[in-house]
Amino acid sequence: MSGGLxxxxxxxxxxDGQSSGPLRTDVRAADLRPQDDGRGAAxxxxxxxxxxxxxxxxxxxxxxVSAKVEARTRAVGSGTWSRWLVLDGDSGQGESxxxxxxxxxxxxxPSDGVEVRVTSGGHTSAxxxxxxxxxxxxxxxxxxxxxxxxxxxxxxxxxAADDPVSPPPGxxxxxxxxxxxxxxxxxxxxxxxxxxxxxxxxxxxxSGGTPGDDPSTAPPxxxxxxxxxxxxxxxxxxxxxxxxxxxxxxxxxxSTAPRPPITSRAGWxxxxxxSPEEPGYLPDGRIKAVTVHHTAESNTYTCAQxxxxxxxxxxxxxxxxxxxxxxxxxxVDKCGTVYEGRKGxxxxxxxxxxxxxxxxxxxxxxxxxxxxxxxxxxxxMVSVARIAAWKLGQYGVNPAGTATLTAGDSGRSYSGxxxxxGAQIAFPAIHGHRxxxxxxxxxxxxxxxxxxxxxxxxxxxxxxxxxxVTGAGLAGSTYYTKAAVTVNWSTATPSALITKNELLVxxxxxxxxxxxxxxxxxxxxxxxxxxAVRAVHQSGKTATSASATVVAETTAPAFTTKPxxxxxxxxxxxxxxxxxxxxxxxxxxxxxxxxxxAPAAKTYGPTTTSAAHTAKSGAAxxxxxxxxxxxxxxxxxxxxxxxxxxxxxxAARTGSWTTKSSTSYLGGKSYSSSAKNASLxxxxxxxxxxxxxxxxxxxxxxxxxxxxxxxxxxxxKSSTTKYRDAIFTKTxxxxxxxxxxxxxxxxxxxxxxxTDGIVYLK
Numbered sequence: 001m002s003g004g005l006x007x008x009x010x011x012x013x014x015x016d017g018q019s020s021g022p023l024r025t026d027v028r029a030a031d032l033r034p035q036d037d038g039r040g041a042a043x044x045x046x047x048x049x050x051x052x053x054x055x056x057x058x059x060x061x062x063x064x065v066s067a068k069v070e071a072r073t074r075a076v077g078s079g080t081w082s083r084w085l086v087l088d089g090d091s092g093q094g095e096s097x098x099x100x101x102x103x104x105x106x107x108x109x110p111s112d113g114v115e116v117r118v119t120s121g122g123h124t125s126a127x128x129x130x131x132x133x134x135x136x137x138x139x140x141x142x143x144x145x146x147x148x149x150x151x152x153x154x155x156x157x158x159x160a161a162d163d164p165v166s167p168p169p170g171x172x173x174x175x176x177x178x179x180x181x182x183x184x185x186x187x188x189x190x191x192x193x194x195x196x197x198x199x200x201x202x203x204x205x206x207s208g209g210t211p212g213d214d215p216s217t218a219p220p221x222x223x224x225x226x227x228x229x230x231x232x233x234x235x236x237x238x239x240x241x242x243x244x245x246x247x248x249x250x251x252x253x254x255s256t257a258p259r260p261p262i263t264s265r266a267g268w269x270x271x272x273x274x275s276p277e278e279p280g281y282l283p284d285g286r287i288k289a290v291t292v293h294h295t296a297e298s299n300t301y302t303c304a305q306x307x308x309x310x311x312x313x314x315x316x317x318x319x320x321x322x323x324x325x326x327x328x329x330x331x332v333d334k335c336g337t338v339y340e341g342r343k344g345x346x347x348x349x350x351x352x353x354x355x356x357x358x359x360x361x362x363x364x365x366x367x368x369x370x371x372x373x374x375x376x377x378x379x380x381m382v383s384v385a386r387i388a389a390w391k392l393g394q395y396g397v398n399p400a401g402t403a404t405l406t407a408g409d410s411g412r413s414y415s416g417x418x419x420x421x422g423a424q425i426a427f428p429a430i431h432g433h434r435x436x437x438x439x440x441x442x443x444x445x446x447x448x449x450x451x452x453x454x455x456x457x458x459x460x461x462x463x464x465x466x467x468x469v470t471g472a473g474l475a476g477s478t479y480y481t482k483a484a485v486t487v488n489w490s491t492a493t494p495s496a497l498i499t500k501n502e503l504l505v506x507x508x509x510x511x512x513x514x515x516x517x518x519x520x521x522x523x524x525x526x527x528x529x530x531x532a533v534r535a536v537h538q539s540g541k542t543a544t545s546a547s548a549t550v551v552a553e554t555t556a557p558a559f560t561t562k563p564x565x566x567x568x569x570x571x572x573x574x575x576x577x578x579x580x581x582x583x584x585x586x587x588x589x590x591x592x593x594x595x596x597x598a599p600a601a602k603t604y605g606p607t608t609t610s611a612a613h614t615a616k617s618g619a620a621x622x623x624x625x626x627x628x629x630x631x632x633x634x635x636x637x638x639x640x641x642x643x644x645x646x647x648x649x650x651a652a653r654t655g656s657w658t659t660k661s662s663t664s665y666l667g668g669k670s671y672s673s674s675a676k677n678a679s680l681x682x683x684x685x686x687x688x689x690x691x692x693x694x695x696x697x698x699x700x701x702x703x704x705x706x707x708x709x710x711x712x713x714x715x716x717k718s719s720t721t722k723y724r725d726a727i728f729t730k731t732x733x734x735x736x737x738x739x740x741x742x743x744x745x746x747x748x749x750x751x752x753x754x755t756d757g758i759v760y761l762k
Contacts, residue, residue, distance in 0.1 A: 040067070040117070047113050051137055052110055053137040055135045058131045065101075070084045070118075085106055088104035097324065102320060252345065255394040257393040258386075262346050271314075272343075282349040287397070290388040292430060294371045295331070310331050327354045328342065330364070349395075358436045375446055389456075389539065400454045402427065403427055414437070469485050469550060470519075483525075483526075487522065490518060505524065528550075555589065561582070565579050569727060578726060590631075597624045617759070623639050657672065666692065682740055689761075691714075691728040693755050693756060698750045702716065704740065706740055714728050
């Protein structure tokens with residue numbers, strides 16, 4: 001198979017990137033030149049007409065290529081050459097009627113240059129199959145270029161393939177190059193390998209019935225799972241002429257799981273004229289398992305380009321490999337959009353060409369992209385789980401169970417397991433292509449996620465947990481509220497697979513919301529309650545979270561010790577007299593905090609009972625506090641006080657005192673004495689008093705008398721000089737008239753003391 005790389009092609013592009021009917025997909029081919037005595041092959045770098053997908057094919061559909069197959073392309077517009085892309089070496093002999101073997105096709109984006117190399121690593125026994133050829137696919141419709149509306153018909157490129165040949169007899173010389181094998185036959189074929197059994201075709205050769213004749217088989221409107229950004233469906237095209245029915249079509253049984261949105265073949269622009277054969281159905285009409293694939297191409301496609309990728313895979317399977325239709329039953333893009341694959345009715349047991357040897361008992365789902373190192377997107381995995389659950393649910397198969405399949409041919413798995421034709425082999429109900437064929441598909445990273453997909457598809461939901469309760473306070477592991485709360489939760493299972501969530505209060509349903517909703521409101525009666533969430537999976541299985549304890553109560557906290565003020569030690573000035581605010585609050589359930597609201601805003605924890613503050617001298621100040629419990633109940637209390645500074649000059653004196661002046665003293669002056677027994681006395685009415693002094697390393701001692709009784713000996717010595725220092729304080733339970741007297745001790749070597757007066761609180 002050979003042909004020139006440059007030829008005009010018609011694409012049917014439209015300005016908005018959407019199809020107005022079936023979109024023609026052109027396939028061009030060029031032979032690879034053998035090298036190294038058949039152990040290698042290459043296509044030298046050259047210009048081409050525009051294409052977006054490529055693959056390498058060979059003559060024998062049963063042959064495998066153990067060599068490394070690589071290609072690189074030149075991007076349209078930028079002229080930048082890509083890195084070398086490794087092609088998955090074997091698409092698998094999808095069906096017995098395959099006309100050629102080939103790699104998986106690879107999406108490369110709009111390109112106008114190509115280079116290919118095939119290397120066997122120098123092994124003399126690793127000869128390549130005959131007829132190696134590069135297939136280049138132009139998917140048409142503008143989507144492969146991101147919807148730029150460019151007319152994809154292009155002038156001939158500047159280079160031709162190595163060893164170009166004339167077109168086959170009867171084919172116009174200016175038409176498309178040959179596609180790599182004989183055209184598919186017009187009628188159904190009979191398998192010869194025991195793998196894919198002949199089955200009755202549908203009446204119209206497309207979806208198992210014309211729209212309007214059987215609503216259950218009509219393609220659904222193009223739609224996408226919530227939250228995806230996939231393309232909208234182009235208008236449906238006029239279907240091809242309906243063939244005369246030859247057999248009855250299998251019924252579409254109901255499923256235990258809901259059907260997800262599916263983009264029809266018309267929606268992704270399938271050209272039905274290239275696959276005129278009628279669909280086939282599983283011999284016994286039952287799907288026993290789901291085989292999961294990847295298309296082993298680039299992940300760089302956009303979601304708007306995904307329909308073009310599907311069209312490219314379709315054209316490659318049919319035009320290059322000689323399959324009668326696209327091999328997969330369903331395809332899924334990275335945004336989670338599901339596409340109808342092989343025709344015959346998405347709700348029917350259509351036989352695909354995706355798992356050679358096991359096509360007659362399985363349905364195939366393939367995710368667009370390659371997942372050797374990176375797992376598919378969450379949206380794609382959710383859609384795979386939903387499709388698998390729906391299809392298996394039609395036939396009573398547990399997605400988390402196993403299925404015993406009969407091998408239609410001898411084979412070998414990727415892990416090395418072998419079997420003979422007719423062998424009975426157990427597979428997970430949802431398994432990877434590698435389990436039944438020697439291929440990496442669906443890639444290591446994707447294969448590692450199949451257990452998660454089985455769990456999502458089978459149910460019940462996992463990871464159901466109450467995460468918080470809004471409108472309630474949390475103390476330890478218990479929530480407290482007055483009555484109304486919003487309960488919030490999460491699940492590990494995606495919401496698309498959850499039918500509904502139920503909020504349980506003491507085991508009874510208090511609220512029911514959709515599976516996508518993760519919170520619900522409820523009003524609780526007074527008392528302690530157990531609150532939980534029950535997730536109802538689409539299978540009907542349920543999972544209930546651990547309970548959270550929520551106490552509803554309306555009892556307010558109490559100030560068992562009312563707020564009170566007391567003078568404290570510290571430096572004094574007229575705008576900041578140091579004092580202590582004290583209180584004690586309790587609650588019958590759980591105290592949350594105590595807030596000071598005036599004259600300043602402060603918040604204290606439930607165990608705090610005092611705080612240091614300052615107040616302006618001579619100003620009456622009200623200190624307001626509010627206690628809060630965890631439920632939101634409150635109690636308020638306050639205390640008022642006025643700090644008053646009394647100068648030393650107001651004291652009654654005995655002995656010798658000297659006036660000293662400095663801006664560091666209160667009022668600019670102070671009294672100083674070194675005479676033993678010299679004294680100063682002040683009388684006041686209040687509940688707290690502080691003596692204010694100046695201190696230095698030479699300061700002496702004083703006796704303090706309260707209401708005629710000696711209560712303390714105070715040493716004023718300080719390693720650093722201090723002014724206006726409240727060194728002695730006393731507080732009483734209530735306000736009363738008191739006298740404080742200071743007497744000089746006359747300490748040897750440092751007899752002097754200096755005082756600024758007193759402060760009392762009234």
